[in-house]
Amino acid sequence: xxxxxxxxxxxxxxxxxxxxxxxxxxxxxxxxxxxxxxxxxxxxxxxxxxxxxxxxxxxxxxxxxxxxxxxxxxxxxxxxxxxxxxxxxxxxxxxxxxxxxxxxxxxxxxxxxxxxxxxxxxxxxxxxxxxxxxxxxxxxxxxxxxxxxxxxxxxxxxxxxxxxxxxxxxxxxxxxxxxxxxxxxxxxxxxxxxxxxxxxxxxxxxxxxxxxxxxxxxxxxxxxxxxxxxxxxxxxxxxxxxxxxxxxxxxxxxxxxxxxxxxxxxxxxxxxxxxxxxxxxxxxxxxxxxxxxxxxxxxxxxxxxxxxxxxxxxxxxxxxxxxxxxxxxxxxxxxxxxxxxxxxxxxxxxxxxxxxxxxxxxxxxxxxxxxxxxxxxxxxxxxxxxxxxxxxxxxxxxxxxxxxxxxxxxxxxxxxxxxxxxxxxxxxxxxxxxxxxxxx
Amino acid sequence: xxxxxxxxxxxxxxxxxxxxxxxxxxxxxxxxxxxxxxxxxxxxxxxxxxxxxxxxxxxxxxxxxxxxxxxxxxxxxxxxxxxxxxxxxxxxxxxxxxxxxxxxxxxxxxxxxxxxxxxxxxxxxxxxxxxxxxxxxxxxxxxxxxxxxxxxxxxxxxxxxxxxxxxxxxxxxxxxxxxxxxxxxxxxxxxxxxxxxxxxxxxxxxxxxxxxxxxxxxxxxxxxxxxxxxxxxxxxxxxxxxxxxxxxxxxxxxxxxxxxxxxxxxxxxxxxxxxxxxxxxxxxxxxxxxxxxxxxxxxxxxxxxxxxxxxxxxxxxxxxxxxxxxxxxxxxxxxxxxxxxxxxxxxxxxxxxxxxxxxxxxxxxxxxxxxxxxxxxxxxxxxxxxxxxxxxxxxxxxxxxxxxxxxxxxxxxxxxxxxxxxxxxxxxxxxxxxxxxxxx
Numbered sequence: 117x118x119x120x121x122x123x124x125x126x127x128x129x130x131x132x133x134x135x136x137x138x139x140x141x142x143x144x145x146x147x148x149x150x151x152x153x154x155x156x157x158x159x160x161x162x163x164x165x166x167x168x169x170x171x172x173x174x175x176x177x178x179x180x181x182x183x184x185x186x187x188x189x190x191x192x193x194x195x196x197x198x199x200x201x202x203x204x205x206x207x208x209x210x211x212x213x214x215x216x217x218x219x220x221x222x223x224x225x226x227x228x229x230x231x232x233x234x235x236x237x238x239x240x241x242x243x244x245x246x247x248x249x250x251x252x253x254x255x256x257x258x259x260x261x262x263x264x265x266x267x268x269x270x271x272x273x274x275x276x277x278x279x280x281x282x283x284x285x286x287x288x289x290x291x292x293x294x295x296x297x298x299x300x301x302x303x304x305x306x307x308x309x310x311x312x313x314x315x316x317x318x319x320x321x322x323x324x325x326x327x328x329x330x331x332x333x334x335x336x337x338x339x340x341x342x343x344x345x346x347x348x349x350x351x352x353x354x355x356x357x358x359x360x361x362x363x364x365x366x367x368x369x370x371x372x373x374x375x376x377x378x379x380x381x382x383x384x385x386x387x388x389x390x391x392x393x394x395x396x397x398x399x400x401x402x403x404x405x406x407x408x409x410x411x412x413x414x415x416x417x418x419x420x421x422x423x424x425x426x427x428x429x430x431x432x433x434x435x436x437x438x439x440x441x442x443x444x445x446x447x448x449x450x451x452x453x454x455x456x457x458x459x460x461x462x463x464x465x466x467x468x469x470x471x472x473x474x475x476x477x478x479x480x481x482x483x484x485x486x487x488x489x490x491x492x493x494x495x496x497x498x499x500x501x502x503x504x505x506x507x508x509x510x511x512x513x514x515x516x517x518x519x520x521x522x523x524x525x526x527x528x529x530x531x532x533x534x535x536x537x538x539x540x541x542x543x544x545x546x547x548x549x550x551x552x553x554x555x556x
Numbered sequence: 557x558x559x560x561x562x563x564x565x566x567x568x569x570x571x572x573x574x575x576x577x578x579x580x581x582x583x584x585x586x587x588x589x590x591x592x593x594x595x596x597x598x599x600x601x602x603x604x605x606x607x608x609x610x611x612x613x614x615x616x617x618x619x620x621x622x623x624x625x626x627x628x629x630x631x632x633x634x635x636x637x638x639x640x641x642x643x644x645x646x647x648x649x650x651x652x653x654x655x656x657x658x659x660x661x662x663x664x665x666x667x668x669x670x671x672x673x674x675x676x677x678x679x680x681x682x683x684x685x686x687x688x689x690x691x692x693x694x695x696x697x698x699x700x701x702x703x704x705x706x707x708x709x710x711x712x713x714x715x716x717x718x719x720x721x722x723x724x725x726x727x728x729x730x731x732x733x734x735x736x737x738x739x740x741x742x743x744x745x746x747x748x749x750x751x752x753x754x755x756x757x758x759x760x761x762x763x764x765x766x767x768x769x770x771x772x773x774x775x776x777x778x779x780x781x782x783x784x785x786x787x788x789x790x791x792x793x794x795x796x797x798x799x800x801x802x803x804x805x806x807x808x809x810x811x812x813x814x815x816x817x818x819x820x821x822x823x824x825x826x827x828x829x830x831x832x833x834x835x836x837x838x839x840x841x842x843x844x845x846x847x848x849x850x851x852x853x854x855x856x857x858x859x860x861x862x863x864x865x866x867x868x869x870x871x872x873x874x875x876x877x878x879x880x881x882x883x884x885x886x887x888x889x890x891x892x893x894x895x896x897x898x899x900x901x902x903x904x905x906x907x908x909x910x911x912x913x914x915x916x917x918x919x920x921x922x923x924x925x926x927x928x929x930x931x932x933x934x935x936x937x938x939x940x941x942x943x944x945x946x947x948x949x950x951x952x953x954x955x956x957x958x959x960x961x962x963x964x965x966x967x968x969x970x971x972x973x974x975x976x977x978x979x980x981x982x983x984x985x986x987x988x989x990x991x992x993x994x995x996x
Contacts, residue, residue, distance in 0.1 A: 195939070199946040200895035233936050353812060399882035400950075402891040429950040430937060439879070442839035451842040456641035496673050499635070499982055500989035506639040510840075510869040515955040542939055549940035 121165040123147040123524070125488065126158045127178035129504050133465050134479035136455040139504050145178060147486045150299075150523035154482050175494040177504055179460065180479050181241025181263075181432040181487035183467025186333075186371045186421025190227030192234065192249050193218075193548045195425035202208035203339065203401050211426055214552050219276035221308060222479040224249040226544050228256045233536045234431045236262070238514035239489035241522045243431075244369070244392070244421065244471055246306050246333060248277035250288065254295045254303075260535065262281050263487060263522055265471045267306025267333045268292060272314055274527060281317060292328065300523065302473070304333040304369065311342055318361045325367045331390075331472050332363055338372040339403045364389055369470050371421065372397075373411070374404030381407070385414040390470035393462070395439045397423030408440060409448040412458065418457075419467040434514045437463040441509055456509035490519035561605040563587040563964070565928065567618035568942050573905050574919035575853060577897040578641040585618060587926045590739075590963035594922050602671040615934040616958060619900065620919050621681025621927035622873040623907025626773075626861025630687050632674065633988045635659075635865035643779065643841050644896055651866055654992050659716035664689040666984050668696045673976045674871045676702070678954035679929035681962045683871075684832070684861065684911055686773060686807070687744050688717035690728065694735045694743075698714030699808045700975065703927060703962055705911045707746025707773045708732060710761060712754055719888075732768065740963065744915070745775040746808065748921045750794035751782055758801045765807045771830075771912050772803055778812040795820050804829055809910050811861065812837075813851070814844030819839045821847065830910035833902070837863030847879060849888040852898065859907040860899075874954045877903040877969050881949055896949035930959035981994045 127271050130143040132155060144161035146154040146168065156164070160278070191211075198210035224247060235243060237537075242263040245253050250266045257264035267289035269277060278284040292303050305321050307313040313321075313334075325332050336354055337343060346354045358364050366388030373391050384391065393406050411418050423430050437459040444454035469479025477487045491512060493501060498511050520528035527534055563586070570583040572595060586594040586608065589711035591600060596604070631651075675683060683783035684704040685693050692705045697704035708728035710718060718724040732743050745761050747753040753761075753774075765772050777783060778792055786794045795816075798804050804830030812830050824831065833846050851858050860880050862871050877899040884894030910917025917927045931952060933941060938951050960968035967974055 193940060196942050196946045196951060199950060200892050201651065202891050206891065212747050231941065232935065237936065396882060399886040400887045400891065402889050404892070405886060405887075425951075429946075432937075434951075435875075439882075442836060442879075443883075445842040446839040446845060449842050449844075451642050451646065451840065453842070494979060494982065495679065496670065496981055497872075499985035500633060501669065502636045502989065502993055503639065505634045506869075510639060511636060511865075513872075513953055513955060515953060537938060541936055542934065544937040549942065553942055 119149040121146045121148045121153045121168050123171060123488070124161050124165055124168045125171045125173055125178055125260065126161070127173040127176050127490065129177040131177055131460065131505060131508070132480035133180050134481050136461060137505065138291065142343045145480055145488065147524050150485055151508050152482055152484050152486050153482060155480055165221040171519070173490050173519070175492050176490040177493055177508060178480070178488060178490050179508065180464040181489045181520065181522065182239050182463050183419065183471070183478060184235065184240050184243040184422055184431060184433055185369070185419035185422055185467040185470050186394055187231070187243050187245060187431060188247050188424030189243065189245055189431070190224045190230035191424035191426045192231040192431070193227040193545060194552060195221065195429045197426055197552065199429070203403070206401070208477065218548070218551055219248060220443055223548065224252045225256050226548060228253060229260070230541050230545055231431055232257070232260050232262045233533055233538070233541055236527045237533055238432050238434065239429065239491065239516065239517040239520060240433050241487040241489065241520060242467070242471070242473070242477060244304070244333060244467070248275055250291045250303070251294065254291065254298070254301045255315050257301055258298060261522055261525055261527065263300045263477070265302050265304055265473070267304045269306050269308065271308040272317065275313070286321060286530055289364055291420060302471070304331040306333040306469070309335040309338070309342070310346060310357055315361060318358070318363060319331050322362050325485050329472070331367045331470070333369040333371070336370040337373055337375040338376050343375045347388045355383070359383065372403065372406065374398055374406045374408055377435045378410070381410055381416065384411070385416045390417040390419060390466070392419045392421045392470060393440055394421045395443045396436060397427045399443070401427055405443070405447045406546060407447065408444040409453040412454065417466050417469050419470040420462045432514050433463050434512055437509050458504045459509045460505055479515040484519050488521045491519055492516045492518045559589040559591070561586045561588045561593045561608050563611060564601050564605055564608045565611045565613055565618055565930070566601070566615050566764045567613040567930065569617040570595060570920060571617055571619045571900065571945060571948070572920035572955055573620050573901055574755040574921050576587055576901060577945065585920055585928065587964050590926055592920060592922055592924050593925050595920055611786050611959070613930050613959070614899050615932050616930040617933055617948060618920070618928055618930050619668070619948065620904040620917065621960065621962065622679050623859065623911070623918060624675065624680050624683040624862055625809070625859035625872060625907040625910050626834055626863055627671070627683050627685060627871060628687050628883055629671035629683065629685055629871070631866045632671040632871070633663065633985060634992060635869045637866060637992065639869070643843070644994065646841070658988070658991055659688060661692045663988065664692045666988060668693060669700070670981050670985055671871055672691035672700050672702045673978070674695070676967045677957065677973055678872050678874065678962050679931065679957040679960060680871065680873050681927040681929065681960060682907070682911070682913070682917060684744070684773060684907070688715055690731045694731065694738070694741045698738060698739055701740065701939030701962055701965055701967065702875045703740045703917070705744055705913070706740050707744045708752050710745070710747040710757055711752050712757065713752070725760060727756055728905065740880070742911070744771040744821050744911070745771040747776070749775040750786060750797055755801060758798070758803060762802050769835060770868055771807045771809050771910070773811070774808040776810040777815040780815050783815045795823070799823065812843065814838055814846045816847055818850070821850055821854045821856065824851070825856045830859060830906070832859045832861045832882055834861045834863040835883045836876060837867045839883070841867055845883070845887045847887065848884040849890065849893040852894065857906050859901050859910040860902045860948040873903050874952055877949055896946045899949045900945055926961050926964040928961045929957055932956045932958045
């Protein structure tokens with residue numbers, strides 16, 4: 117640690133996530149610039165770091181910033197556009213036509229800004245983005261000092277972003293070059309899904325993933341229909357096809373995975389692939405039930421994502437952790453499955469690991485980036501407190517988030533979102549609503 | 557309407573629930589004392605009722621107060637005591653021993669007070685209570701002006717409330733007499749469950765239900781084990797046994813119902829019985845999946861409950877409506893199942909109907925009691941707004957509740973809970989935690 121400790125976050129409880137399940141009482145997290153320098157008892161911290169700014173978190177639990185491992189943030193502007201519809205009606209008659217009308221840099225920028233505000237207010241400090249216009253995405257996240265992993269999109273259809281396979285590759289690689297070396301923004305290769313990407317593209321993506329050390333972020337086995345269609349078209353299940361193409365490896369971020377054979381779970385575990393579970397989206401679109409507890413037991417790195425606001429309809433990682441834990445118990449017929457400490461790990465460290473950021477964020481240990489979320493636990497809704505981690509997962513709402521730091525910079529202070537004009541965000545959202553609703 | 561209109565609640569949106577699915581824009585709800593006098597456009601209301609107090613709800617949706625159709629509110633003091641445990645370990649090694657130590661009038665009173673505060677802050681105006689010491693329950697709800705339906709408990713075990721079957725009946729009937737005619741508190745007969753109540757008690761309960769026109773509030777088919785045990789012990793499924801005892805009728809409030817044959821669903825529909833769905837508790841305890849959409853389609857009156865805080869871990873009816881809607885879609889494999897407007901009806905009017913209060917509360921129509929909840933929709937988390945009812949069910953958090961009325965009396969005003977000292981509630985919760993944690 118070269119830089120001096122400049123902030124002491126003095127918390128009633130610190131939950132570092134590493135080691136697993138630990139709750140430290142009356143501990144301080146000492147920050148030096150953008151990094152965590154030390155975690156130690158408050159009294160010792162005050163004696164050691166006499167010049168640091170002290171931040172009083174005496175009613176708070178301090179946790180790693182939440183990592184939303186799958187989202188489509190521009191679609192925040194389509195929150196609730198078309199609910200309670202079958203998947204294909206929803207997509208083909210509402211979402212895609214609306215997107216076709218508004219897709220462009222301004223839409224992506226404004227949607228992401230609204231999303232950043234929502235994520236910060238809810239304690240999320242990093243997201244795994246998946247949409248078009250990755251250049252606009254990256255620039256928007258950087259402008260707001262928000263940590264993001266931006267997907268470079270590949271799909272065998274023309275879009276506002278690119279018109280042909282070659283153009284997707286060319287433009288995406290140019291974006292990768294443009295933002296290489298950024299501290300807060302990194303990239304994934306993001307082929308949309310097995311059913312929308314051809315083998316030839318997958319082969320190029322696999323090669324790029326190896327050469328550039330980039331994760332591959334993809335929707336896989338979202339529905340039973342997808343699996344059946346693949347069997348007809350390719351003679352194998354989507355995961356089998358990806359395996360044959362060399363993509364089932366430790367770069368794979370497989371999202372949804374509601375349809376899994378035990379052999380596929382073993383295969384993912386053996387390959388070191390990550391799975392992103394999006395329980396609320398899977399329920400809302402009636403996609404199926406991800407066998408989350410089985411994946412966990414098999415040793416697969418399991419992260420959590422909200423999916424986009426058109427199918428959730430929020431970016432609330434507290435709610436998503438809770439739903440993941442509850443649903444996993446129901447699906448596994450085991451009330452001890454997917455316990456609270458694991459849910460918190462899935463919403464933080466496992467997300468970081470999936471995004472190839474496991475060495476930098478996701479837990480509160482010395483040397484990692486200071487991405488931190490403070491949660492007030494003195495609300496009546498979280499009284500009394502028997503077990504802090506349980507309370508965070510099963511009883512805490514995101515409105516109890518009081519303070520957020522990304523790379524040591526304060527983004528939310530005592531409940532106030534910094535750096536955004538809420539009235540302006542609302543105004544822009546309403547303007548987009550007028551444009552979208554007329555075609556939705 | 558004898559009394560003069562004294563309040564005009566002027567809302568951006570009024571969602572009356574009756575008629576189903578309707579959203580009235582820029583409407584006022586005119587209150588006369590404890591009742592709803594009229595629902596009409598704001599301009600017309602101002603012209604007609606010139607002397608009434610105007611309440612500005614210009615960013616708000618005004619909905620009927622939420623009805624929590626199954627809860628054990630004293631257990632709010634055991635929120636998070638023992639999570640992530642198998643049902644029987646949870647009950648036998650944690651909950652029951654803890655209850656045995658603390659059960660008494662003070663515990664019931666203090667737990668309910670904390671629960672009322674939480675319910676009001678979250679927009680709930682009526683609950684269906686199920687616990688011991690119904691006299692203390694009724695007195696506590698009345699003291700705080702909260703509408704409650706108090707269960708008169710029957711179980712074939714001695715408890716702090718009663719030592720023998722006869723004592724349960726005697727004490728419960730005395731409580732019924734004591735509170736008869738109260739405006740805010742009514743009663744149900746509340747045999748715990750088929751597996752803890754004998755046929756002889758059920759026969760007496762059935763007779764009392766007929767004589768006194770009281771609903772029968774009971775846990776039924778919560779788990780597959782319960783059904784299997786009943787088949788072994790009684791040669792029939794619990795619902796079959798209740799049917800034989802004459803209890804499957806329009807007084808029945810059957811809670812949980814995760815294990816249902818199609819014939820049982822038809823039987824409940826034909827009998828006019830109500831089912832209370834507690835999706836989060838069922839998931840958390842891995843009890844099974846209630847076929848909510850099938851029940852709805854069959855015409856069963858389906859209400860929603862949170863269950864107690866030891867198995868949820870909150871009294872959040874917004875979250876519960878959302879989970880009910882999401883889970884029903886997943887279970888039915890149909891994204892159009894259990895739509896938002898139905899979820900809101902289940903959380904209001906259907907709860908009222910189950911509790912035999914369908915003529916008095918549960919919708920915003922002239923002549924009903926003024927139990928109302930105003931929800932701010934200008935939060936960033938609910939922007940933009942395409943469909944108000946969707947937004948309420950799928951994106952709104954209970955923290956957006958700003959104002960609550962019960963029988964015309966303001967209980968929450970612009971986000972501030974009236975009539976409670978939050979510091980005192982926290983202090984009491986912590987005191988109980990000390991007592992309970994030492995034995996939990």
